[in-house]
Amino acid sequence: MRVNVFPFFPGQKTKRTLVWAGLPFFFAATWISFPYLQTQQVLRHDAAAVIKLVPVRVIDQNGRPVTNLKKEDFVLYDNSQRQTITEFEIHGLDQSGRAADKTVTDLAKTVTQETNRQYFIFLDIQASDVNGVSNAKKAALEFLETNIKPGDEVGVLTYTPLQGLNLAEFLTPDKQKIKKAIERAKDVPPTSGYNPAAGSGTGLAPDLAKVETHGLEASVRVSAGKASRGEERGIDVLFPGLAMFGRSGSDFQSNMSELAKAMQYIPGLKNVVFFSSRSVNPNLGREFAAANTVIFSVNTQNWIVRGGVKEPYIFTEHPLKEFALASGGQYFADIKDVQTIADDLQILSGNYYVLGYYINEQWDGKLHQIKVEVGRPEVRVFVQAGYNNPKPFAQWTPIERQLHLYDLAFTDTPARKDFLDVPLEALFGQDEKGSNCLFLAKMPVDEKTGIPPRRAELYAFVFDEDDKVVQSVHGEIDLTSHAQKIFYPYGAASLKPGEYDIRFVARDMMLGQTLLGKSKLTIPKAERSGLQFYSPLLLIPGGEPQFLQMTTPREKSQRTSLINFYPLLPIECSPLVKTMTRDDRKILAVFPSKFRGSRTPQVNLDFRLSGLPSGLQIPLEARILESKKIGEERSVLVVELNLPELEPGDYELEIKATESTTQAQTVMKSVFSKR
Numbered sequence: 001m002r003v004n005v006f007p008f009f010p011g012q013k014t015k016r017t018l019v020w021a022g023l024p025f026f027f028a029a030t031w032i033s034f035p036y037l038q039t040q041q042v043l044r045h046d047a048a049a050v051i052k053l054v055p056v057r058v059i060d061q062n063g064r065p066v067t068n069l070k071k072e073d074f075v076l077y078d079n080s081q082r083q084t085i086t087e088f089e090i091h092g093l094d095q096s097g098r099a100a101d102k103t104v105t106d107l108a109k110t111v112t113q114e115t116n117r118q119y120f121i122f123l124d125i126q127a128s129d130v131n132g133v134s135n136a137k138k139a140a141l142e143f144l145e146t147n148i149k150p151g152d153e154v155g156v157l158t159y160t161p162l163q164g165l166n167l168a169e170f171l172t173p174d175k176q177k178i179k180k181a182i183e184r185a186k187d188v189p190p191t192s193g194y195n196p197a198a199g200s201g202t203g204l205a206p207d208l209a210k211v212e213t214h215g216l217e218a219s220v221r222v223s224a225g226k227a228s229r230g231e232e233r234g235i236d237v238l239f240p241g242l243a244m245f246g247r248s249g250s251d252f253q254s255n256m257s258e259l260a261k262a263m264q265y266i267p268g269l270k271n272v273v274f275f276s277s278r279s280v281n282p283n284l285g286r287e288f289a290a291a292n293t294v295i296f297s298v299n300t301q302n303w304i305v306r307g308g309v310k311e312p313y314i315f316t317e318h319p320l321k322e323f324a325l326a327s328g329g330q331y332f333a334d335i336k337d338v339q340t341i342a343d344d345l346q347i348l349s350g351n352y353y354v355l356g357y358y359i360n361e362q363w364d365g366k367l368h369q370i371k372v373e374v375g376r377p378e379v380r381v382f383v384q385a386g387y388n389n390p391k392p393f394a395q396w397t398p399i400e401r402q403l404h405l406y407d408l409a410f411t412d413t414p415a416r417k418d419f420l421d422v423p424l425e426a427l428f429g430q431d432e433k434g435s436n437c438l439f440l441a442k443m444p445v446d447e448k449t450g451i452p453p454r455r456a457e458l459y460a461f462v463f464d465e466d467d468k469v470v471q472s473v474h475g476e477i478d479l480t481s482h483a484q485k486i487f488y489p490y491g492a493a494s495l496k497p498g499e500y501d502i503r504f505v506a507r508d509m510m511l512g513q514t515l516l517g518k519s520k521l522t523i524p525k526a527e528r529s530g531l532q533f534y535s536p537l538l539l540i541p542g543g544e545p546q547f548l549q550m551t552t553p554r555e556k557s558q559r560t561s562l563i564n565f566y567p568l569l570p571i572e573c574s575p576l577v578k579t580m581t582r583d584d585r586k587i588l589a590v591f592p593s594k595f596r597g598s599r600t601p602q603v604n605l606d607f608r609l610s611g612l613p614s615g616l617q618i619p620l621e622a623r624i625l626e627s628k629k630i631g632e633e634r635s636v637l638v639v640e641l642n643l644p645e646l647e648p649g650d651y652e653l654e655i656k657a658t659e660s661t662t663q664a665q666t667v668m669k670s671v672f673s674k675r
Contacts, residue, residue: 049358049359049360049361050358050359050361051086051087051356051357051358051359052078052356052357052358052359052387053087053354053355053356054076054354054355054356054357054370054372054383054384055268055269055292055352055353055354055383055384056074056352056353056354056355056372056381056382056383057269057294057328057351057352057353057381057382057383058352058353058374058379058380058381058382059328059379059380059382060378060379060380061378061379063325063330063348064347064348065092065347065348065351065352066376066379067090067092067351069090069353069374070088071085071088071355073374073375073376074088074353074355074372074373074374075372075373075374075375076355076357076370076371076372076373077369077370077371077372077373078357078359078368078369078370079368079369080369080371083357084357084358085355085356085357086356086357086358087354087355087356087357088353088354088355088356089353089354089356090353091350091351091352091353091354092350092351117149117151117152117153117269117271117349117350118152118153118154118155118171118266118268118269118270118271119148119152119153119154119155119270119271119272119273119349120154120155120156120157120171120270120271120272120273121140121143121144121154121155121156121157121178121182121273121275122157122158122159122272122273122274122275122276123136123137123140123156123157123158123159123182123185123275124158124159124274124275124276124277124278124300125158125159125160125161125185125186126159126160126161126252126278127159127276127277127278127300128275128276128277128300128301129300129301131302131303132275132277132300132301132302132335133185133186133300135300135302135335135336136275136298136300136335137182137183137185138338139275139298139335139338139341139342140182140273140275141179141182141183142338142339142341142342143273143341143342143345143346144175144178144179144182145175146342146346147342147343147345147346148175150173151173152173153171153172153173154169154171154172154173154175154178155167155169155170155171155172155178156168156169156178156181156182156185157259157272158185159252159255160186164251164255165255165259167406168181168182168184168185169181169467170406170407170410170411171266171407171411171415172410172411172412173412173413174412177467180466180467181467184466252278253280253281253284256280256284257284257287260284260287260288260290260291260293261287261291261399262399262403263288263291263292263293264290264291264292264384265397265399265400265403266403267415268292269292269294269352270291270292270293270294271293271294271296271329271345271349272288272293272294272295272296273296273298273345274295274296274297274298274320274323274324275298275300275335276297276298276299276300276320277299277300277301277320278320279318279319279320280297280319280320280323281319281323282319282322282323282325282326283326284323284326285322285323285324285325285326285327285329286326286327288327289326289327289328289382289385290384290385291384291385292382292383292384293327294327294328294329294348294349294382295323295324295326295327295329296324296329296330296331296332296345296348296349297320297321297323297324297329297330297331297332298320298331298332298335298341299315299318299320299331299332299333299334299335300335301315301335302314302334302335302336314333314334315333316333318331318333321333327382328380328382329348330344330348332344355372361389361390362389363389363390363391363392364389364391365388365389365390365391365395366388366389367386367387367388368386368387368388368389369385369386370383370384370385370386370387371383392510392511392512393508393509393510393511393512394509394510394511396512404416404512404514405459405505405507408503408505408514408516409459409461409503409505409516410461414516418514419514419515419516420449420450420513420514420515420516421515421516421517422441422442422443422444422450422504422506422515422516422517423441423442423517423577423578423579424439424440424441424442424502424503424504424517424518424519424577424578425439425440425441425519425575425577425578426438426439426500426502426519426520426521427439427440427521427534427535427537427565428521428522428523428524428534428535429534429535429565429566429592430534430565430592430594430634431492431560431564431565432564432631432634433560433564434494435492435493435494435560435564435565436493436494436495436523437462437492437493437494437495437500437521437523438490438491438492438535438562438565439460439462439490439491439492439493439502439504439519439521440488440489440490440562440575440577441488441489441490441504441506441517441577442486442488442517442575442577442578442579443486443487443488443489443506443515444485444486444487445479445482445483445484445485445486445487446483446484447483450515451479451506451507451508451513451515452479452508452510452511452513453479453480453481453482453483454478454479454480454508454509454510455476455477455478455479455480455508455509455510456476456477456479456506456507456508456509457474457475457476457477457506457507457509458473458474458475458476458477458489458504458505458506458548458550459472459473459474459475459503459504459505459506459507460472460473460489460491460502460503460504460505460550461502461503462493462495462500462501462502463500463501463502463503464495464498464499464500465498465499465500467501470493470495470500471491471493471495473491473550473551475550476509477548482546485546486543486545486546486574487546487547487548488545488546488547488548488574488575488577489504489506489547489548489549489550490547490548490549490550490562491549491550491551492551492560492564492565495523496523497523497524497525497526498522498523499520499521499522500520500521500522500523501518501519501520502518502519502520502521503516503517503518504516504517504518505517527594527596528596530595530596530601530659530662530664531593531594531595531601531603531657531659531664531666532593532594532595532666533591533592533593533657533666533668534565534591534592534593534594535668535670536589536590536591536655536668536670537565537566537569537575537589537590538575538576538587538588538589538653538670538672539570539573539574539575539576539587539588539589539590540573540574540575540576540580540582540584540586540587540588541570541572541573541584541586541588542572542573542574542582542584543572543573543574544572545573545574545575547562549561549562565592566590566592566636567592567628567630567636568590568626568628568636568637568638569590570588570590570638573588576672578671578672578673579672579673579674579675580646580672580673580674580675581675583645584643585642585643585644585645586640586641586642586643587640587641587643587653588625588638588639588640588641589638589639589641589655590636590637590638591636591637591638591639591655592634592635592636593634593635593636593637593657594633594634594635595633595635596633601659601660601661602659602660602661603657603658603659603660604657604658604660605622605639605655605656605657605658606654606655606656606658607620607622607639607641607653607654607655608620608653608654608655608656609643609651609652609653609654610651610652610654611649611650611651612649612650612651612652612671613650618643618644618646618651619644620641620642620643621641621642622639622640622641622642623639623640624637624638624639624640625638625639625640626638641653646674647674648673648674648675649673649674650671650672650673650674651671651672651673651674652669652670652671653669653670653671653672654667654668654669655667655668655669655670656668
């Protein structure tokens with residue numbers, strides 16, 4: 001369907017003046033505590049018989065994997081009670097990384113897989129010189145390129161004089177993300193980015209405000225942070241209690257102890273490849289072993305000074321050796337022997353056993369101590385010291401909550417699958433304050449299909465092409481009295497041209513029921529002249545949408561709201577965010593644009609609707625409802641699209657704007673589903 005606009009956006013005002021009003025909800029920059037959770041009701045969960053999987057490493061007196069054991073060689077105790085081992089797996093890799101013989105017993109559907117290899121590349125920049133850091137990166141990249149197999153996941157940790165312990169990349173199978181995280185690792189000043197453990201670095205106090213949109217009034221308590229483009233992922237501190245400025249040896253020891261405790265909450269067998277030259281207490285190695293985490297330490301110092309001349313050496317006996325051996329790992333003295341490090345890591349981390357036994361899973365959070373014995377006196381057995389029964393979300397520790405959030409928001413394929421997908425729309429636009437990105441989520445308040453009508457926390461993260469957080473927002477809201485309503489949380493950002501990934505998380509603060517939305521956005525380079533269209537906002541007539549603005553605290557005159565991006569926002573219309581659930585036959589499209597030049601352009605608009613993936617063309621009827629010029633350069637247009645009856649499925653709406661004289665074109669596409 002083609003609509004001729006001549007002249008373009010004359011600025012006339014009709015009787016259909018469209019009005020929208022809403023107050024933002026404010027954000028401060030500190031992490032919010034959860035004292036009220038202690039008094040919340042704990043819901044009952046039925047006990048269930050499930051299979052518990054236990055990864056086990058067995059090494060000989062030389063520190064090499066023992067690979068010829070059978071199920072009958074193992075004895076397993078849970079809280080001192082001997083268990084019947086019903087499942088048995090042998091995971092083995094040879095020197096070349098090929099799978100060795102593997103025995104697998106069919107596993108029940110109730111099994112939670114905890115057997116994929118997980119690595120953390122740990123670059124101790126504080127305790128390494130420039131050459132040591134460079135060599136560590138080379139060794140880490142070699143291992144990444146040659147030894148990481150499908151199904152493996154890798155994270156990157158750094159320890160620097162200014163930042164202390166920092167999560168540069170959470171566990172992911174994406175090699176490119178890991179490579180970038182390793183390559184960009186360096187010591188940088190502390191950021192003001194999202195920091196769940198210690199709060200953002202802006203120094204602002206918590207704020208208590210209200211949201212008022214279309215008659216809604218809800219108390220909220222919120223926080224936020226913003227990171228610059230050059231920062232390390234936007235997270236300064238990984239776990240509670242870790243100081244941001246970890247300069248001293250005591251800081252490092254305490255931070256590593258906290259890290260070992262946190263590893264208990266990551267299921268499965270973990271491997272930490274620790275590049276450093278510092279002396280580490282062997283007791284820390286035993287703490288990591290108790291968390292089923294193996295330390296492979298690599299000495300980054302590879303020279304000594306004699307007579308003012310640097311000479312290479314290999315420090316075969318070093319405290320790093322005892323640190324690694326205490327965890328069941330191995331020490332590498334020569335940082336430059338990259339191939340040996342990569343090959344040995346492959347063998348040592350790729351050979352292990354998995355024992356499975358039935359448990360009656362109780363939702364009481366109680367600790368179970370695990371002990372595994374092998375009938376060979378010359379071998380050493382490494383297994384996680386124990387596990388806790390599951391417990392209601394309200395009883396989770398801060399570390400467990402944070403790891404759950406990281407898993408959802410920072411990974412491409414979250415390990416936990418107990419979340420609901422919600423639609424999230426990312427729009428390219430422009431307001432008079434410099435923001436050019438608007439993200440809008442659809443959040444139903446429903447016990448089964450959305451976020452329950454209780455107190456909830458909301459998060460939004462904007463990642464750039466290097467997976468760094470360039471903006472993050474966190475807020476809390478009480479939804480108790482808003483059951484069966486639909487909320488539209490939204491936020492704005494000022495971004496440089498490039499590709500961005502946006503994540504939205506809503507989490508019930510009593511049971512942990514979670515919504516997750518994902519979207520991508522391209523910010524193009526600004527046009528220096530001519531006409532530039534921005535992303536259209538699609539709406540469905542009907543309903544009273546409840547908008548929640550997610551923004552950082554600033555002066556009232558500087559806040560960016562939805563109306564700043566789309567000045568003609570129809571009342572009693574709901575945003576079409578990815579899905580259309582009713583038998584609607586009309587769509588309203590709001591088109592902002594910007595024109596630089598002395599001549600008023602003449603523009604033709606073409607509208608095409610096609611089915612996906614068939615490409616079937618669907619006829620449309622369109623008419624202009626409203627047009628308005630805003631200031632010297634900005635204009636906005638509202639178009640009504642009449643739809644035929646659509647079958648359930650996916651559809652693409654293509655809108656092409658063609659300038660009559662220059663024939664310059666702008667093509668905008670929106671994809672939505674009819675359910």
